[in-house]
Amino acid sequence: xxxxxxxxxxxxxxxxxxxxxxxxxxxxxxxxxxxxxLVMCHALFQLFLIWIFMKxxxxxxxxxVVDIYLKIGRWLAFLFFIPFVINLIMIVxxxxxxxxxxxxxxxxxxxxxxxxxxxxxxxxxxxxxKGIGTILRCSVFISILVIPLVVFNIFSSSVNFDLHNVSQVxxxxxxxxxxxxxxxxxxxxxFLFLGFMTSETNLTFRKLIVPWISVTLFFLSxxxxxxxxxxxxxxxxxxxxxxxxxDSVDISWFSFNRQTVFFGVSLVxxxxxxxxxxxxxxxxxxxxxxxxxxxxxxxxxIGASVLSFMFALIxxxxxxxxxxxxxxxxxxxxxxxxxxxxxxxYGYLSERDVxxxxx
Amino acid sequence: MKNxxxxxxxxxxxxxxLSGCWxxxxxxxxxxxxxxxxxxxxxxxxxxxxxxxxxxxxxxxxRTVTESGETVASVLGQLRTNFEDAIDYSQLRLIVIQNxxxxxxxxLKKFIKFLMVSEDIPSRALVTxxxxxxxxxxxxxxxxxxxxxxxxFDFFNKGAGWAxxxxxxxxxxxxxxxxxxxxxxxxxxxxxxxxxxxxxxxxAILKHGKIMGTIGPDESQLVNVFRNNNExxxxxxxxxxxxxxTNSSLQNKTSMKNNSPVVSSNLRLKIYILxxxxxxxxxxxxxxxxxxxxxxxxxxxxxxxGSHIDIFGFGQQFHQQISYHELKDWRNEYYPKLKVKFxxxxxxx
Numbered sequence: 001x002x003x004x005x006x007x008x009x010x011x012x013x014x015x016x017x018x019x020x021x022x023x024x025x026x027x028x029x030x031x032x033x034x035x036x037x038l039v040m041c042h043a044l045f046q047l048f049l050i051w052i053f054m055k056x057x058x059x060x061x062x063x064x065v066v067d068i069y070l071k072i073g074r075w076l077a078f079l080f081f082i083p084f085v086i087n088l089i090m091i092v093x094x095x096x097x098x099x100x101x102x103x104x105x106x107x108x109x110x111x112x113x114x115x116x117x118x119x120x121x122x123x124x125x126x127x128x129x130k131g132i133g134t135i136l137r138c139s140v141f142i143s144i145l146v147i148p149l150v151v152f153n154i155f156s157s158s159v160n161f162d163l164h165n166v167s168q169v170x171x172x173x174x175x176x177x178x179x180x181x182x183x184x185x186x187x188x189x190x191f192l193f194l195g196f197m198t199s200e201t202n203l204t205f206r207k208l209i210v211p212w213i214s215v216t217l218f219f220l221s222x223x224x225x226x227x228x229x230x231x232x233x234x235x236x237x238x239x240x241x242x243x244x245x246x247d248s249v250d251i252s253w254f255s256f257n258r259q260t261v262f263f264g265v266s267l268v269x270x271x272x273x274x275x276x277x278x279x280x281x282x283x284x285x286x287x288x289x290x291x292x293x294x295x296x297x298x299x300x301x302i303g304a305s306v307l308s309f310m311f312a313l314i315x316x317x318x319x320x321x322x323x324x325x326x327x328x329x330x331x332x333x334x335x336x337x338x339x340x341x342x343x344x345x346y347g348y349l350s351e352r353d354v355x356x357x358x359x
Numbered sequence: 360m361k362n363x364x365x366x367x368x369x370x371x372x373x374x375x376x377l378s379g380c381w382x383x384x385x386x387x388x389x390x391x392x393x394x395x396x397x398x399x400x401x402x403x404x405x406x407x408x409x410x411x412x413x414x415x416x417x418x419x420x421x422r423t424v425t426e427s428g429e430t431v432a433s434v435l436g437q438l439r440t441n442f443e444d445a446i447d448y449s450q451l452r453l454i455v456i457q458n459x460x461x462x463x464x465x466x467l468k469k470f471i472k473f474l475m476v477s478e479d480i481p482s483r484a485l486v487t488x489x490x491x492x493x494x495x496x497x498x499x500x501x502x503x504x505x506x507x508x509x510x511x512f513d514f515f516n517k518g519a520g521w522a523x524x525x526x527x528x529x530x531x532x533x534x535x536x537x538x539x540x541x542x543x544x545x546x547x548x549x550x551x552x553x554x555x556x557x558x559x560x561x562x563a564i565l566k567h568g569k570i571m572g573t574i575g576p577d578e579s580q581l582v583n584v585f586r587n588n589n590e591x592x593x594x595x596x597x598x599x600x601x602x603x604x605t606n607s608s609l610q611n612k613t614s615m616k617n618n619s620p621v622v623s624s625n626l627r628l629k630i631y632i633l634x635x636x637x638x639x640x641x642x643x644x645x646x647x648x649x650x651x652x653x654x655x656x657x658x659x660x661x662x663x664x665g666s667h668i669d670i671f672g673f674g675q676q677f678h679q680q681i682s683y684h685e686l687k688d689w690r691n692e693y694y695p696k697l698k699v700k701f702x703x704x705x706x707x708x
Contacts, residue, residue: 032683105478122373164675167683230531232683233538244475248531250483252516258481 003201006136008211009143011194014277015215016150017270018188019222020242021098022325026181026188027223028236033167035223042182043216046189050212053191053340054205057198059347065195065339066288072346074289081285085304087331088282092275093308094315094325096120099271101318102243106264117312123272125305128279129298132197135276142269149266154221156259157229157249165231166224180330187329189215192336193277195343196284279305390444393421394511395480396493397470398457400427405460407434409446410497412508421508423497431473448479452512454486454530455549457493461563461570468537468568475534482531485515487547488563488570499551506556514557515547523583523593523604524576526562537568540686541674545574545582564668566690571668578659581652584609584626585671597651600635600644604628605708613676619696620677626652628705641707649703656701664695673697 031038060068069077100116108116127135194203226241229248235241246260282304283297290300315321396408406427413420424442428434439446454474461467474480489496500506507513515527526547536544545562552558562579564571574582584590590607606629614621632644663670667690674689681693 109478162675164672164678167678167686230535231539233540234535237538239476244482244531247482248529250529258483 003136004203004207006139007194007197007201007203008207010136010139010197010273010277011191011208011211012214012218013139013142013146013270014193014274015189016146016218017267017274018095018190019215019219020267020270021102021240022322022329023185023188023219024223024226024235024241026185028227028232028241030179030181030185031173032232033173034170035166035227036220037170038182039216039219039223042185042189043212043219045186046191047212049336049340050191050194050208051205052344053195054203054208056340056343056345056347057195058204059351061202064198064284065192065343066285068343068346070288072342077289081289083331084335085282085285087328087335088278089304089308090311090324090328091332092124092278092305093311094321094328096124096271096275096308097312097315097321098325099267100312101321102240103264103268105240106243107261114313117309120268120272120275121305121309121312124275125279125301127272127276128283128301128305132280135273135280138273138276142273146266146269149262150218153246153259153263153266154225156251157225157245160245160248161228162231163228165228167232183333184326184329186336187331187333189219190332190336192339193281195339196281384445384447388444389447390442391447391450393450393509394453394455394497395448395451395484396455396457396489396497397431397460398493399459399463399466404428405431405434406493407431407438408494408497409438410500410508410511421500423494423501425494431470432477435479448477449481451480451484452509453515454484455493455496455511456486456488458488458490461488464567464569467570471530471533471537471568474530480530482534483529485512485527485529486533487515487528487549489549489551490560491550496549496551496557500556503554503556510556514549522559523590524580525559526579526583533565533568536565541669541677541689542672543571543668543670545579545670547579548573564663564670566668571666572662574659574670577655581656581659582670590628594633595648595651597644597647599639600647601633602630602644602648603633605631611676613680615677615680616698619698620673620680620693621698621700622673622676623700624702626701626703628652628703629708630705631708645705645707648705652703653701656699660699660701664697667691667694669694673699 027035027038057063057065057068060071063071066077066081069080096117097113100113100120103116104111104113127138194208197203222242226235226238226245229245230238230241238244243260243263246263247258249259251259279301283301286295286300286304287297315324390411392409392411394410396410398406398408400406404427406425408423408425410421410423413422424438426434426438426441428437435448456467456470460470471486474484475482497511500508500511515525517527526545528544528546532544533546536542543564543566545564547562548560549557550560559576561573561575562582563573580590580593584607590604593604595602595604608627609624610627611622611624628648630645630648632641635644659670669690674686674694677689677693678686681689685692
């Protein structure tokens with residue numbers, strides 16, 4: 001039961017970490033009106049994919065995604081997981097870099113980028129090498145630190161709300177679904193890591209409903225807080241609408257007189273945790289599909305994080321970072337759509353015993 | 360054993376590398392400006408004045424520094440270079456803009472965008488415009504006896520010396536009004552006073568960063584009511600009596616009739632009579648107050664409708680009735696046709 005709770009919290013934290021910075025921008029560029037309909041579309045699609053994924057995984061008790069792929073065929077596992085791992089390394093690199101830029105702009109204006117990158121990479125990689133048990137226990141700890149701050153931020157920013165700023169509650173323009181940006185949105189709500197944790201517990205779809213609801217509420221708040229404060233016309237012109245929204249709140253009795261600092265601190269916690277999980281996934285995949293047993297998963301993790309640290313350091317400026325981050329997120333979406341279906345179809349077929357060579 | 364030594368080494372290295380203790384400027388080595396004044400000098404250069412409180416007992420001392428240059432960013436950089444301590448702009452609370460900069464609408468727009476994008480300057484610092492020389496406004500405080508170094512800001516601060524006529528408009532609200540389809544903004548105008556630090560002159564109406572006119576204290580009070588600010592504490596003189604408003608609330612109902620917007624708004628005032636001439640009945644005072652407020656409102660509405668400025672922000676309330684793309688033309692198409700039924704209900708406490 002504790003495991004399930006921890007996995008639920010992990011799901012929430014990872015979605016929080018991806019949702020804060022790019023998500024509202026994409027939504028505002030997609031539609032001028034009825035933002036909630038778009039958020040709900042995205043969330044329901046995510047729920048649908050999770051359902052398929054969980055259904056597929058339930059055909060193979062005590063097995064994780066890598067085991068299942070290896071069972072289908074070694075060549076398929078290679079074909080799928082090599083680009084997958086490269087993509088994960090890219091996501092770690094650009095995700096940490098995007099967050100570093102924001103952290104610098106919030107409260108470390110004089111610290112060089114590499115120093116913050118080393119700090120974030122070091123802690124993420126360290127957590128990842130300690131294995132899944134540590135990560136899951138860590139999730140509870142981080143949620144105790146961060147979730148109250150997130151809730152506080154939501155409530156305190158309500159002093160600047162002008163509810164009239166939102167135009168037209170209904171009537172979402174159809175073309176916004178077909179936009180490439182909607183595709184990116186999906187990549188910002190990752191769930192594939194769930195497939196790596198099933199070998200330890202009997203995770204079922206029903207137990208993910210509550211985390212899914214809280215994540216959806218969070219996405220709504222991330223989109224609507226800047227919207228209520230600034231209005232659609234202004235919000236599309238801001239580089240980080242959510243950070244600006246936090247910065248607009250003036251609470252004179254609060255420490256440092258600004259809550260943005262606390263928002264920045266919670267971002268650090270979130271990004272470290274999310275990347276620890278991703279690096280751990282890299283380690284799992286490498287351990288299971290490589291033939292050299294001499295190399296321990298922790299070595300793979302260290303190698304991957306050094307590689308992605310390089311990538312994060314190389315990219316010269318902010319615009320390129322965001323572009324590359326979106327590209328890697330787009331690639332992640334492809335994996336997120338393909339994997340559940342492959343696993344589901346294979347599971348369905350092997351249960352029907354259509355595949356003759358089944359053991 | 361060898362392995363443990365290695366781990367220990369890494370542990371110590373992280374303490375050195377990850378503590379983040381470089382480039383730290385201690386708080387006593389920093390200067391924290393509270394107010395920034397800006398003006399144009401001989402058409403081209405910007406002149407920036409900072410008021411920096413000196414932290415000593417009583418907090419009554421402050422100094423001003425001035426520098427000019429081609430761009431605002433370069434001036435701020437120069438100030439940083441020339442000042443003895445490290446200047447930290449993160450505690451800036453008020454921006455005073457002289458009218459020679461504010462009247463040039465391109466310049467003002469550029470400046471507001473700079474303030475919003477700048478990472479040092481917090482976007483919740485308040486904005487005000489002055490007709491006086493900025494340097495005089497900021498240094499005026501030093502000549503007054505017994506005045507706090509923070510009193511220029513306190514004038515606008517809701518937690519301190521704020522009065523219901525005064526707007527407190529932060530940078531982000533001015534920035535928002537540069538783009539808003541349906542709402543214009545009024546920025547307070549002040550002068551340096553003879554006996555007080557500042558005197559309130561009224562407000563300048565900004566439409567997309569362009570000053571479209573000014574309104575007096577009485578009218579700005581009315582605008583504040585529509586901004587959901589309570590009118591509490593306002594003193595009104597009717598000639599034969601004076602009253603103080605103890606509470607107020609406003610209700611708006613919106614509808615569309617034949618493609619033209621209609622608002623009926625109802626202002627409820629709770630009042631308390633401070634003084635009156637002999638023989639004047641309560642009823643007459645209430646009637647007169649209602650009439651005066653309504654007259655003041657209709658006059659301002661007519662004036663702003665003529666120049667297409669939605670100072671009350673009525674357009675905000677039509678976001679549900681009019682589609683987003685049509686709202687773009689709110690000021691020119693719909694607002695001049697807007698009908699407002701404004702009714703005041705005053706009541707004795």
